[in-house]
Every structure is written in C-alpha cells, then in structure tokens.
C-alpha cells in the first residue's frame with residue numbers, strides 16, 4: 001500500500017487527524033513510573049507502551065522524536081525499536097529525525113530508517129539543498145515530511161526571510177517540493193507549525209496536495225481555530241501533532257494513564273472541525 005493510502009485509512013479508521021508525539025523526557029515521566037527501581041531505558045519503554053495503549057483509539061499517527069531516544073545512550077536505539085513494535089500496524093509512524101546531508105550520507109540515513117518496516121515516514125531538513133532529499137525518494141510505501149515553516153520563533157531567521165523574488169524561503173521550499181513530487185512515487189509532505197497559522201497560507205497554497213505534519217498546538221500555544229481557517233482550502237491530509245500536553249498530562253497522579261487518554265480524546269475532539277473535512 002502506498003503512503004498516502006495508508007495515511008487516509010489511518011485517519012478514516014480513527015476518525016482523527018491527531019498525531020501523538022512520543023518525546024520521552026526522563027525528567028517528566030510520571031512519578032508512578034520513576035518510583036520503581038528500574039533502569040531509565042526500561043522506564044521509557046514501559047511509559048511509552050502504556051501511552052500507546054491508552055491513546056491508540058484517539059489518534060491516526062505516532063511521531064517518536066529521535067533526539068529523546070538518542071539521549072538514552074547505547075540503549076536508545078534498542079528502546080526505539082521496542083516502542084515501534086508496540087505501535088499497531090494500522091497507525092502511521094513518523095520518525096522525527098530532521099535529517100539532511102550530502103547524498104552518500106543521506107543514502108545511509110535512508111537505509112537506517114527505511115529498513116525498519118514499522119517506519120512509514122521521516123522528517124527531513126532541506127537546508128543543504130533539494131538534491132539531499134533524493135536518496136529518500138525511492139520507496140512508494142514511504143513518505144517524507146520536509147521542514148517548510150517550523151513552529152519555533154527562529155523560523156523568522158531563515159524560513160520567513162523574503163528573497164529578491166518576493167517569496168519567502170518557506171515558499172521556495174514548498175514550490176520545489178511540489179516539483180519533486182511530480183517525479184517521485186514517494187509521498188512528499190511538509191512540516192508546518194500551528195504557531196504560524198497566519199503566515200502559512202502562501203506556503204501551503206504553493207503545494208496544495210502536500211500532506212502536512214503540523215506541530216505547535218498544546219504547549220507551544222498554536223491556535224486550533226486559526227489553523228482550521230488556514231487549512232480550509234488545503235487538499236493534502238493533515239496530521240496535527242501534540243507531544244507534551246498529551247503524554248505528560250497525568251504526571252502527578254496515580255491514574256496518569258487516564259489523564260493521558262482523556263487529553264488525547266479531548267484534542268481529537270477539538271480537531272474534529274478539521275478532521276471532518278477529510279473523512
């Protein structure tokens with residue numbers, strides 16, 4: 001099955017455009033987990049497996065961020081694999097790694113991620129140039145999400161800069177990705193921040209079929225109403241990510257699992273005005 005079909009199916013089955021971000025921060029794990037005398041990597045594994053169990057009915061996708069697993073040291077990659085294998089097969093899995101390098105290196109990144117069956121998509125950084133994406137564009141069952149207009153304040157430093165053509169760097173990225181999609185069976189999508197809803201229109205309208213990965217709601221404060229307005233005419237399927245506001249919703253309570261589930265359900269419901277356009 002190609003990536004876009006699996007994405008459509010995942011959103012349709014869950015009736016949700018929610019993507020749960022798996023960002024395991026040892027300082028924020030629920031007390032009920034850290035109280036136990038087990039090694040950090042095992043705490044992370046137990047925590048994330050439970051998060052997956054209680055959120056699965058509310059979301060279409062999971063986005064593990066590699067930085068948090070790499071910080072666990074040599075056990076990080078093993079823990080990443082164990083967490084991946086716990087994610088139900090009908091969910092989209094996006095490895096948030098933001099890779100980008102010369103082609104001989106990028107080919108090895110592509111091997112590292114695409115050799116893991118469970119990973120459907122990968123985030124990529126295009127700032128070394130658009131040819132660095134090519135090694136990832138050889139698998140029709142996979143998708144890439146390329147940073148186009150990120151959610152952080154520093155997006156203004158480069159991505160929102162206007163060039164002499166009058167376009168922003170973000171618009172140039174979107175146009176180039178649209179061109180690349182014409183020549184590739186691998187799905188090409190964009191990462192766009194919910195915190196930038198007001199500036200998103202020229203970017204997403206440059207590539208209206210692009211699947212979108214949208215972080216920035218929850219702890220970063222992006223407005224769902226503003227996002228819903230901006231996405232009104234966008235054809236590509238969106239996934240709206242939230243990490244901390246879901247997975248750490250129950251940090252201090254004994255029944256933290258219920259708080260995590262409730263937080264995911266609550267966000268799924270808030271996203272319903274967006275979701276119903278696509279299911």
Ligand SMILES: O=c1ccn([C@@H]2O[C@H](COP(=O)(O)O)[C@@H](O)[C@H]2O)c(=O)[nH]1
Pocket residue numbers: 021023065096149150151152191192193215216217218219220241242243244245
């Ligand atoms: O522009 C971007 C690109 C990626 N991210 C990542 O998404 C999550 C957001 O976490 P929250 O806790 O929901 O704020 C995190 O993994 C970021 O690295 C982003 O925030 N913005």
